[in-house]
Protein backbone atom coordinates (compact mmCIF):
# COMPACT_ATOMS: atom_id res chain seq x y z
CA UNK A 44 0.00 0.00 0.00
CA UNK A 45 1.44 3.35 -0.97
CA UNK A 46 -0.20 5.73 1.50
CA UNK A 47 0.97 4.60 4.94
CA UNK A 48 -1.40 6.98 6.70
CA UNK A 49 -4.38 4.87 5.65
CA UNK A 50 -5.97 2.60 8.22
CA UNK A 51 -8.20 0.53 5.99
CA UNK A 52 -10.52 -2.24 7.12
CA UNK A 53 -8.93 -5.55 6.10
CA UNK A 54 -10.96 -8.29 4.43
CA UNK A 55 -9.41 -11.74 4.14
CA UNK A 56 -10.47 -14.86 2.27
CA UNK A 57 -8.71 -17.98 1.03
CA UNK A 58 -9.35 -16.71 -2.50
CA UNK A 59 -12.28 -15.02 -4.19
CA UNK A 60 -15.28 -15.76 -1.97
CA UNK A 61 -14.74 -12.85 0.40
CA UNK A 62 -15.26 -10.49 -2.54
CA UNK A 63 -19.01 -11.19 -2.25
CA UNK A 64 -18.80 -9.76 1.28
CA UNK A 65 -16.50 -6.86 0.34
CA UNK A 66 -18.96 -5.87 -2.42
CA UNK A 67 -21.61 -5.24 0.24
CA UNK A 68 -19.16 -3.45 2.57
CA UNK A 69 -18.30 -1.02 -0.22
CA UNK A 70 -21.94 -0.57 -1.16
CA UNK A 71 -23.03 0.19 2.41
CA UNK A 72 -19.89 1.97 3.66
CA UNK A 73 -18.56 3.69 0.51
CA UNK A 74 -16.56 6.31 2.42
CA UNK A 75 -14.34 3.78 4.25
CA UNK A 76 -11.00 2.40 2.98
CA UNK A 77 -10.73 -1.36 2.44
CA UNK A 78 -7.92 -3.78 1.64
CA UNK A 79 -8.79 -7.22 0.31
CA UNK A 80 -6.32 -10.07 0.61
CA UNK A 81 -6.95 -13.36 -1.21
CA UNK A 82 -4.60 -16.28 -0.56
CA UNK A 83 -5.17 -17.69 -4.03
CA UNK A 84 -1.78 -19.41 -4.16
CA UNK A 85 -2.87 -21.73 -1.37
CA UNK A 86 -6.65 -22.00 -1.78
CA UNK A 87 -9.01 -23.76 -1.48
CA UNK A 88 -8.84 -24.04 2.31
CA UNK A 89 -12.02 -26.15 2.50
CA UNK A 90 -10.31 -29.55 2.68
CA UNK A 91 -7.25 -28.46 4.73
CA UNK A 92 -6.43 -29.36 8.34
CA UNK A 93 -6.95 -27.11 11.37
CA UNK A 94 -3.21 -26.53 11.73
CA UNK A 95 -2.81 -25.45 8.12
CA UNK A 96 -5.86 -23.16 7.97
CA UNK A 97 -4.85 -21.59 11.29
CA UNK A 98 -1.23 -21.03 10.17
CA UNK A 99 -2.27 -19.51 6.81
CA UNK A 100 -4.96 -17.30 8.37
CA UNK A 101 -2.59 -16.02 11.06
CA UNK A 102 -0.04 -15.08 8.38
CA UNK A 103 -2.73 -13.14 6.53
CA UNK A 104 -3.85 -11.35 9.70
CA UNK A 105 -0.25 -10.33 10.49
CA UNK A 106 0.20 -9.09 6.91
CA UNK A 107 -2.99 -7.00 7.03
CA UNK A 108 -1.92 -5.50 10.38
CA UNK A 109 1.44 -4.59 8.80
CA UNK A 110 -0.48 -2.89 6.02
CA UNK A 111 -2.20 -0.59 8.51
CA UNK A 112 -5.45 -2.40 9.29
CA UNK A 113 -6.84 -2.08 12.82
CA UNK A 114 -9.91 -4.15 12.07
CA UNK A 115 -9.95 -7.31 9.95
CA UNK A 116 -12.97 -9.30 8.80
CA UNK A 117 -12.20 -12.92 8.00
CA UNK A 118 -14.68 -13.22 5.14
CA UNK A 119 -14.18 -16.96 4.84
CA UNK A 120 -16.26 -19.47 6.77
CA UNK A 121 -13.55 -22.13 6.72
CA UNK A 122 -10.97 -19.75 8.22
CA UNK A 123 -13.55 -18.32 10.65
CA UNK A 124 -14.41 -21.87 11.73
CA UNK A 125 -10.87 -23.15 12.15
CA UNK A 126 -8.72 -20.17 13.06
CA UNK A 127 -10.70 -17.19 14.37
CA UNK A 128 -11.13 -18.22 18.00
CA UNK A 129 -7.42 -19.08 18.51
CA UNK A 130 -6.36 -15.85 16.81
CA UNK A 131 -8.73 -13.81 18.99
CA UNK A 132 -7.84 -15.54 22.24
CA UNK A 133 -4.16 -16.44 21.84
CA UNK A 134 -2.53 -14.31 19.16
CA UNK A 135 -4.25 -10.94 19.36
CA UNK A 136 -3.24 -10.21 22.98
CA UNK A 137 0.40 -10.94 21.96
CA UNK A 138 0.31 -9.00 18.68
CA UNK A 139 -1.63 -5.91 19.71
CA UNK A 140 -4.49 -5.82 22.12
CA UNK A 141 -6.15 -2.83 20.52
CA UNK A 142 -6.66 -4.45 17.09
CA UNK A 143 -9.65 -6.57 16.23
CA UNK A 144 -10.38 -9.61 14.05
CA UNK A 145 -13.98 -10.66 13.36
CA UNK A 146 -15.52 -13.55 11.45
CA UNK A 147 -18.67 -14.34 9.48
CA UNK A 148 -20.25 -17.20 11.43
CA UNK A 149 -21.53 -15.39 14.53
CA UNK A 150 -23.38 -12.59 12.65
CA UNK A 151 -25.00 -15.15 10.35
CA UNK A 152 -26.22 -17.23 13.28
CA UNK A 153 -27.54 -14.17 15.15
CA UNK A 154 -30.28 -13.50 12.57
CA UNK A 155 -31.71 -17.03 12.65
CA UNK A 156 -34.25 -16.27 15.38
CA UNK A 157 -36.14 -13.97 13.01
CA UNK A 158 -35.99 -16.35 10.03
CA UNK A 159 -37.05 -19.85 11.04
CA UNK A 160 -40.50 -20.81 12.27
CA UNK A 161 -39.95 -24.58 12.46
CA UNK A 162 -36.63 -24.06 14.34
CA UNK A 163 -35.07 -26.57 11.97
CA UNK A 164 -32.06 -25.06 10.21
CA UNK A 165 -29.79 -26.40 7.45
CA UNK A 166 -26.17 -25.41 6.92
CA UNK A 167 -24.32 -25.84 3.62
CA UNK A 168 -20.55 -25.35 3.72
CA UNK A 169 -17.12 -26.67 2.84
CA UNK A 170 -15.98 -29.98 4.33
CA UNK A 171 -13.78 -28.00 6.75
CA UNK A 172 -16.60 -25.74 7.97
CA UNK A 173 -18.99 -28.66 8.42
CA UNK A 174 -16.50 -30.95 10.20
CA UNK A 175 -15.52 -28.13 12.57
CA UNK A 176 -19.15 -28.05 13.81
CA UNK A 177 -18.72 -24.29 14.31
CA UNK A 178 -22.22 -23.47 13.05
CA UNK A 179 -23.76 -26.24 15.12
CA UNK A 180 -22.04 -25.04 18.31
CA UNK A 181 -22.74 -21.36 17.67
CA UNK A 182 -26.44 -22.00 16.89
CA UNK A 183 -26.83 -24.19 20.00
CA UNK A 184 -25.30 -21.40 22.13
CA UNK A 185 -27.85 -18.83 20.97
CA UNK A 186 -30.81 -21.12 20.22
CA UNK A 187 -30.54 -24.32 22.28
CA UNK A 188 -33.89 -25.67 21.04
CA UNK A 189 -33.01 -25.49 17.33
CA UNK A 190 -32.35 -28.61 15.26
CA UNK A 191 -29.32 -28.17 12.98
CA UNK A 192 -28.44 -30.37 10.00
CA UNK A 193 -25.27 -29.80 8.00
CA UNK A 194 -24.24 -30.87 4.51
CA UNK A 195 -20.72 -30.53 3.11
CA UNK A 196 -20.61 -29.47 -0.55
CA UNK A 197 -16.96 -30.06 -1.52
CA UNK A 198 -17.56 -29.63 -5.25
CA UNK A 199 -19.31 -26.26 -5.15
CA UNK A 200 -16.18 -24.11 -4.68
CA UNK A 201 -14.33 -25.71 -7.64
CA UNK A 202 -17.46 -25.26 -9.80
CA UNK A 203 -17.61 -21.57 -8.91
CA UNK A 204 -13.87 -21.01 -9.32
CA UNK A 205 -14.01 -22.59 -12.78
CA UNK A 206 -16.96 -20.34 -13.67
CA UNK A 207 -19.17 -23.37 -14.40
CA UNK A 208 -22.20 -21.68 -12.81
CA UNK A 209 -24.62 -22.51 -15.61
CA UNK A 210 -23.30 -25.93 -16.44
CA UNK A 211 -25.73 -28.89 -16.07
CA UNK A 212 -22.94 -30.49 -14.03
CA UNK A 213 -23.24 -27.64 -11.51
CA UNK A 214 -27.01 -28.18 -11.37
CA UNK A 215 -26.45 -31.87 -10.69
CA UNK A 216 -24.24 -31.28 -7.65
CA UNK A 217 -26.28 -28.38 -6.27
CA UNK A 218 -29.43 -30.49 -6.44
CA UNK A 219 -27.69 -33.54 -4.97
CA UNK A 220 -26.49 -31.68 -1.86
CA UNK A 221 -29.79 -29.85 -1.29
CA UNK A 222 -31.76 -33.11 -1.70
CA UNK A 223 -29.49 -34.82 0.82
CA UNK A 224 -29.89 -31.98 3.32
CA UNK A 225 -33.68 -31.96 3.05
CA UNK A 226 -33.89 -35.76 3.17
CA UNK A 227 -31.95 -35.67 6.45
CA UNK A 228 -34.44 -33.16 7.92
CA UNK A 229 -37.63 -32.40 5.92
CA UNK A 230 -38.68 -29.78 8.51
CA UNK A 231 -35.88 -27.38 7.60
CA UNK A 232 -37.30 -23.95 6.69
CA UNK A 233 -34.02 -21.95 6.61
CA UNK A 234 -30.73 -22.81 4.91
CA UNK A 235 -27.50 -20.93 5.67
CA UNK A 236 -25.12 -20.63 2.73
CA UNK A 237 -22.08 -21.08 4.96
CA UNK A 238 -19.45 -20.39 2.32
CA UNK A 239 -18.77 -17.03 0.74
CA UNK A 240 -18.53 -18.63 -2.72
CA UNK A 241 -22.08 -19.94 -2.70
CA UNK A 242 -23.98 -16.72 -3.54
CA UNK A 243 -22.71 -17.19 -7.10
CA UNK A 244 -24.73 -20.41 -7.27
CA UNK A 245 -27.86 -18.74 -5.89
CA UNK A 246 -29.90 -19.19 -9.10
CA UNK A 247 -29.35 -22.94 -9.11
CA UNK A 248 -29.78 -23.18 -5.32
CA UNK A 249 -33.17 -21.41 -5.57
CA UNK A 250 -34.28 -23.66 -8.43
CA UNK A 251 -33.71 -26.82 -6.38
CA UNK A 252 -35.06 -25.58 -3.03
CA UNK A 253 -38.80 -25.55 -2.25
CA UNK A 254 -40.09 -21.94 -2.06
CA UNK A 255 -41.19 -22.37 1.60
CA UNK A 256 -37.49 -22.46 2.59
CA UNK A 257 -35.58 -19.21 3.24
CA UNK A 258 -32.07 -19.22 1.78
CA UNK A 259 -29.59 -17.15 3.76
CA UNK A 260 -26.57 -15.75 1.89
CA UNK A 261 -24.12 -13.86 4.11
CA UNK A 262 -23.13 -10.71 2.24
CA UNK A 263 -25.81 -8.33 3.54
CA UNK A 264 -25.88 -9.85 7.02
CA UNK A 265 -22.13 -9.45 7.50
CA UNK A 266 -22.19 -5.89 6.12
CA UNK A 267 -25.01 -4.90 8.50
CA UNK A 268 -23.10 -6.50 11.33
CA UNK A 269 -19.96 -4.46 10.47
CA UNK A 270 -22.01 -1.25 10.49
CA UNK A 271 -23.38 -2.19 13.88
CA UNK A 272 -19.90 -3.08 15.17
CA UNK A 273 -18.46 0.29 14.09
CA UNK A 274 -21.35 2.06 15.79
CA UNK A 275 -20.77 0.15 19.03
CA UNK A 276 -16.97 0.57 18.93
CA UNK A 277 -16.24 4.26 18.32
CA UNK A 278 -12.54 3.73 19.15
CA UNK A 279 -12.20 1.37 16.14
CA UNK A 280 -14.49 3.48 13.97
CA UNK A 281 -12.38 6.60 14.56
CA UNK A 282 -9.20 4.74 13.62
CA UNK A 283 -10.69 3.55 10.30
CA UNK A 284 -9.70 5.93 7.52
CA UNK A 285 -12.23 7.24 5.04
CA UNK A 286 -11.06 8.08 1.53
CA UNK A 287 -13.29 5.60 -0.30
CA UNK A 288 -10.32 3.50 -1.50
CA UNK A 289 -10.45 -0.24 -2.20
CA UNK A 290 -7.18 -2.16 -2.82
CA UNK A 291 -6.93 -5.79 -3.85
CA UNK A 292 -4.02 -8.11 -3.11
CA UNK A 293 -3.54 -11.73 -4.12
CA UNK A 294 -0.81 -14.25 -3.36
CA UNK A 295 -1.09 -15.68 -6.91
CA UNK A 296 -1.46 -14.42 -10.49
CA UNK A 297 -2.98 -10.95 -10.68
CA UNK A 298 -4.31 -11.54 -14.20
CA UNK A 299 -6.33 -14.52 -13.04
CA UNK A 300 -7.49 -12.75 -9.88
CA UNK A 301 -8.69 -9.74 -11.86
CA UNK A 302 -10.59 -11.89 -14.33
CA UNK A 303 -12.38 -14.15 -11.87
CA UNK A 304 -12.52 -11.54 -9.10
CA UNK A 305 -14.71 -9.36 -11.28
CA UNK A 306 -17.33 -12.12 -11.31
CA UNK A 307 -17.47 -12.12 -7.49
CA UNK A 308 -17.11 -8.36 -6.92
CA UNK A 309 -19.41 -7.47 -9.85
CA UNK A 310 -17.15 -4.56 -10.78
CA UNK A 311 -13.67 -4.43 -12.34
CA UNK A 312 -10.91 -5.57 -9.99
CA UNK A 313 -7.22 -4.55 -10.30
CA UNK A 314 -4.99 -6.47 -7.93
CA UNK A 315 -1.35 -6.44 -6.85
CA UNK A 316 0.67 -9.51 -5.99
CA UNK A 317 1.84 -9.93 -2.43
CA UNK A 318 3.81 -12.59 -0.59
CA UNK A 319 3.02 -13.61 2.99
Ligand code: DGL
Pocket residue numbers: 056057058060061086087088089090118119120121122169172200237238239240
Ligand atom coordinates in the same frame (compact mmCIF):
# COMPACT_ATOMS: atom_id res chain seq x y z
N1 DGL B 1 -15.01 -19.08 0.62
C1 DGL B 1 -14.53 -19.99 1.62
C2 DGL B 1 -15.55 -20.13 2.75
O1 DGL B 1 -16.35 -19.27 2.97
C3 DGL B 1 -14.19 -21.37 1.12
C4 DGL B 1 -13.27 -21.47 -0.01
C5 DGL B 1 -12.18 -22.46 0.22
O2 DGL B 1 -12.45 -23.67 0.34
O3 DGL B 1 -11.05 -21.99 0.28
O4 DGL B 1 -15.56 -21.11 3.46
